[in-house]
Amino acid sequence: MIPIQIPNSDESLNAHWNGIKTIFSKANWQTILDWIEEKELESILGNSKEKQIKNLILASPSLLRQIVNKVGGVINTEDAQDHNLGFIKTKYKSFTGREEHLYRPSDLVENLGIKVCPYCNRTFILSTKKNNGKIKRTDQLDHFFPKSRYPYLALCFYNLIPSCSACNHIKDEQEIGLSPYEIEKADDVLKFEWKPKDASFSYPKGNIVITPKPNPKTNGQMQSNIEVLGLDQLYQNHDDVVKELLLKGKVYSKAYIKSLVNAFSTLIESEEEAIRLITCNYTNEEDLGKRPLAKLTRDIAREVKFIK
Incomplete structure (x- = not known):
């Protein structure tokens, strides 16, 4: 949300x-x-x-x-x-x-x-x-x-x-x-987390479970949203997005991202723009309403150190 x-x-x-x-x-x-x-x-x-x-x-x-x-x-x-x-x-x-x-x-x-x-x-x-x-x-x-x-x-x-x-x-x-x-900021109320579904998981391939975790400070209000809207079940359909981001986190290091900006300075103006190209989504809080799954992308991108 x-x-x-x-x-x-x-x-x-x-x-x-x-x-x-x-x-x-x-x-x-x-x-x-x-x-x-x-x-x-x-x-x-x-x-x-x-x-x-x-x-x-x-x-x-x-x-x-x-x-x-x-x-x-x-x-x-x-x-x-x-x-x-x-x-x-x-x-x-x-x-x-x-x-x-x-x-x-x-x-x-x-x-x-x-x-x-x-x-x-x-x-x-x-x-x-x-x-x-x-x-x-x-x-x-x-x-x-x-x-x-x-x-x-x-x-x-x-x-x-x-x-x-x-x-x-x-x-x-x-x-x-x-x-x-x-809601002032999406990060204040919800964070997407993932974990291996079973012991057969081989990073970053295999079955995973995606969990929209509500902030306890919302006093159960965000949990109500998740349950009524069925967000926990809906987001299981997007495990491929998470796995792709996990893989990209391994492939694209900070040094590599900087080298992309330097090599294509006339096309890529900043590291932020390079990260958007890599993740295929927006990751800034103010841009979450521009593209589907932006909040999920933001949370996983933070985990793989694309953003802080």
Whole structure:
């Protein structure tokens, strides 16, 4: 799992608000304001009626947790009626099915500048535009707090997680511990480790076991993500990547990497670039969202001393 780092957060947030607010009617706005007053959310969203709905739609991850802790979630049909904001979930359908010239999910993902699913870091989520202007999406939007239980958060910016179809399907309506928006650095929450599967292992060939190991400081939240998303099982499919990196660690010494830079100085500008060519991936923290399996590559590259 990797963090979502928003390049221009103010612009992305304003674009989301300006796009979403057009979906609501005046009656919808009043219903939301009445709900905020009924649930006594002024301490979280502010006393200004003009800003309360905007503050709800753009609530930070920490504020979303405060709202959820105060309001709770839908338990049954009667409870859903008591919330009075089930219509927001319906409005979400309007958002995902909007005309091409209006703000839509592909715009949200594009504004975030993320190319790979932050949940699994295994799959590209890039969209393509056809000649007729229609968008062919490979991304989906997961609701960190499921919209079936928290319909009032169905259109909140930080509750919408760009994801691949596999992760969105696996997570479904389950809740997990950490949002990608709550992670500052991937290394703070997760580290990939490997070990021989049995005594027949011959370095770097043979069967190995890959383990996504959560940081204990996450207090079980990252472990919840791993279990719900099935990351421990999914990453067993990438043992070939690990074994290749282990082999490259033996073949490409620090001295050899330096010699490559010196020999091809007009093509390779730095050791960092040479390492990217060797590992076939990005290894810097800020680049983990650019290519699949970058976090796995980073952890193994550190082990074989390509990076610190």
